[in-house]
Amino acid sequence: MTTHTPSSVPNQPLDAQRLWRQDKDHFIHPFTDFSVFHEKGCELITDSEGVFVSDIHGNRFIDGIAGLWCVNVGHGRSEIGQAMADQATRMAYFSTFNNLSNAPAAALAAKLAELAPAHLNHVFYTCGGSTANDATIRLVHYYFNRLGKPTKKRILSRRNAYHGTTYLSASLTGIESNNWEFDTLDHLVTHVSEANLYRRPEGMSEDAYCDHLVKEFEDTIASIGADNIAAFIAEPIMGAGGVLVAPDGYHARMQAVCRANDILYIADEVVTGFGRLGHFFSSEAVFDTQPDIINVAKGLSSGYAPLGATLISDKLYEVLGTPQGKGGVLSTGFTYSGHPVSCAAALKNIEILERENICANVRQVGPYLEQALKSLSHHATVGDVRGSHFMMCIENVADKATKELLPLEARVGDRVAFEAQKRGLIIRPVGHLNVVSPPLIWTRETIDTAVAILDEALAATTASLQADGYL
Template identity: 55%
Template structure:
């Protein structure tokens, strides 16, 4: 571990509070409480500024898939820095890692998704997808095909366009979004379907809703449907069986492109390098990815596109015209070197196989929490799980939002050496993919204790 003895943690805490604007800051508490300082890490654990160790139940943010402090990852990054740390990819320059990683992603991606555009993260990957798709239809002379359909509770990033595509309404409060281009259909959450409705009927309804929305907007106006294979930040929503295949068919019926947002699900979280085909049986027109691409060691995202799209956008639209899209750090060689090493480690250690085996145990153990009085639903797959807490299991009525039940559970977990993510009345688990049975047993036992402690905290009015 790094020697932090000469660092005054109180000074760091104050500097952070005074100057660092954090993503998703709760300003009602931050100005008093400030931030938890994390200083060290090892495999599935992180350590805070006071030397306390925690099992990281959220993998940083869905992303530290191969675990923390991998020496060979650090060496690969350092080696590339000493060779060439950066060069612009504009003007037909490239580097070895950028080219090699693109070829590897093309090999791993389903179907003929053979072409890779790099950015710095998932939001940028989805923004890139929109610009490419609009350009694609412009090239085909279908210039009215601009509109975007996504889903309520879908999450696609926080740049202006990506947040507009995002359907988590809470994230829009106080901010502007693009409402002319982007249209949302309802969330395919089986837990919240009417009691009398079968899963098959629910799936029929959600697929029909997509087709109805395309027809309402006009097929000549709709360009793309964005969908996460499993909806992450919206509450780990696993749609009913057949949903993705049927929505893909609807899209192709009306010449609407399908973007599979695999920013969370790619690179092992569900036991596959990409989940679209291997887990859900679809080959989309584009896949966007980030997070687990480098296991969070360095920022990197990618938009992977099909031959059909590439064949159109790779033709000059006019004499002397360029494909004028890109970023200073597109194909950053050090980030790409981290991506190559990350995939090498995953393949060598068969991390996807480990997730398939250990993920089944993880699912089973987390689902054992369903016996607790406030746990209404436990859902997800493999190393991507969610616990939804309710006031009444029969009616699925929510606990009073002012009780902040998700935060209470997360606080109790943290006091016991476990970090989980609160999302309103829910708690999300997305740990490093290197968890062992012993880690899982500790995680689930700690969650049980923390939910029980939270129940003891709650007052009668919280259930009204």
């Protein structure tokens, strides 16, 4: 693989204590754990290069989460920064409403249509993954209203799915703890079971489990009535809900049920898109589905600028693109839809992904990462190691035989992440889980180093859990 040239911008000295205090006093972070935040605050990450990030004190870490599932081409790509600067100085922003557009937005829409499955030729821009999923549902409802089917409103999602945190996308999200004491739009969303092979019914084969899930889906549709259901939304592999890989053939079968009931199939590829599974889009290439809509964000710009997009099929566009009547407009969108600087970043990001054949690196190195992480299964707390390519998860348990979980107060995921970070690796704790979702430029050598750190971290975690009486 081609290595990138790091940024030549000199580091500037920062006042660590002052910034830590400003952050703690004024910045409300997403998913803040207030049981520890008021005392500990946050670690400030200030610098990055390639697969590494550094904190304000100069400590260097291997990035094991790609920022947050998104820095796919790695950190410090000066050519992306330059593309953004060039666009910002030429024309940083102008409206894309009505009869106005800009060059990067137009070029990126065409490029996405080229990369996506052949029937997805139309792009609606948003500011990120949550807004992409939110806007999608609004467009889906509008689509069926235009077809004279106004009762088709319900959206089917899955338990433990993650689709965002705007009001509607949070309602699509099926992770129970995400919505504790928040309101949700329960009249619009029904959740069916997630596809969790690790925790499927005892003695049930993978094929039988797939039959079971599809039957539950069919029964749910029959109960609600297909005339009341607009769409089913699913991540090809569940991300924040536990990196859950469905049984073979599951997605294709679920899509077939949708087709038979005039229900749209929405693939949330915010995480799986742009190389994480070795392809720009995984729905068709990996899971043999042809979604009516694919939503993307994160890897679209490798996190260098906020950007999301909804890719819409020709079939839907034929309806959405038909005038409502004289003076009628598609009256939805965002001030920053098709933001030229973000689109310029995405175009350069895609150029790098193609030029360096990064998807091929994921296909070649991903299985090595899978096997290396599975070697950690000897630890007492490691119940399952699962995922695919550069999208992996460790599930920590109290008892491997029964799959019983440790109590929440043991904070096992946090313990593993803390021990790993002490040794120079950042991974993500999600309750009893630890997610590994690195930049797509990790090499075998990087994997060996990261897994060696995780090996030590898991051993230290087991010792601390035993000392505290949890094991």
